Amino acid sequence: MINKKFLLAGRPVGRPISDDDFEYQEEEVRDIQEGEVLLENLVIEFQPAQKGWMENISNYVAPIEIGDVMRGSGIARVIESKSDKFKKGDIVTGQTCWQSHPILNKEEIELIEDESMATLYLGALGGTGLTAYFGVTKISKPKPGDTVVITGAAGGVGSIAGQIFKISGCKVIGIAGGKEKCKILLEEFGFDSAIDYKSEDVNESLKELCPEGINVLYDNVGGRILNDCLAHIAMNARVAICGIISRHKTDNSNFGPENYSNLIFKRAIMQGFIVIDFMSEADVARKKLKQWIQEGKINCKEDIQEGFENIPNTLKRLFDGKNFGKQLLKIAD
DSSP: OEEEEEEEOOOOTTSOOOGGGEEEEEEEOOOOOTTEEEEEEEEEEOOTHHHHHHHTOTTSSOOOOTTSBOOOOEEEEEEEEOSTTOOTTOEEEEOOOSBSSOEEEGGGEEEOSOGGGGGGGGTTTSHHHHHHHHIIIIIIOOOTTOEEEEESTTBHHHHHHHHHHHHTTOEEEEEESSHHHHHHHHHTSOOSEEEETTTSOHHHHHHHHOTTOEEEEEESSOHHHHHHHHTTEEEEEEEEEOOOGGGGSGGGTTOOOGGGGHHHHTTOEEEEOOGGGGGGGHHHHHHHHHHHHHTTSSOOOEEEEEOGGGHHHHHHHHHTTOOOBEEEEEOOO
8 A cells, every 4th residue: 555645845934835846756655553553634624734744933833844654634444443442434633744544653643423514623623613613702702793804704713703703792894815705705704895905995994894994803814915905903802813814925024013112002912822832622612613513603614625645735735825714635535
């Protein structure tokens, strides 16, 4: 049996990700040892944080070393097991990485009992949903009636965060790129308003939609859009810094907000966070997210590409703004 895999070959610091940052290899699958499980990767997920892992940013999360298999979570089927926890045919989730047939320790994977919700463990019930949940509940701390603005609102995290804010009784405005994405925010995710940064003046739109200011800013992009939003924060605003996807562009990688001083004038709090800081509460959060999904309060949109050979290009889709919802790639049936 052949294991196909993509290794990290370059660090895209201050530039977009390129094909040269990855090396494709094939190898014979080795025999598994006691306590190990051989898997067939079915679906893998993508997130902007993967670029940070590639860049080896200090004090973030453990980097990926050059020559290592590119990290990423997936849904997989058990092919062979030397563990009493799993049997052939089980569907599991874990850090399966960018490879077709990973071998993982039994402690590194989790059984998915409801296979109809399998891909949700890569999105709304996985790191994406948990990031949205904790960013809202722990950092943003919304109150009914708050005016909330979310950047990168049509992505996996932004779309779920917006729906949690709506559950919390907030007025939610999403910023996204393109009329189709803005339409989805309104019609599928229940946002109150949407701003298309590609065709609208963000500053003027915020002035019109937030006459009393922004109480909560949930930022996934950084750069100039963050700067426009900071110009409109209300007194005692909370600014949750979840991501900086704009930094992949060379001409925008070091852009600092000119409206930074507004944090002082408005007595606002700006706080960055990473989901791993709250993993001790993940089970409680996942239970709540699952309840909201089953009640129809959270709509989970997935953008599913296909083909193992398309793995690098699927990651690049995130930074080109092409994804609608959680970015996934189907490798096998």
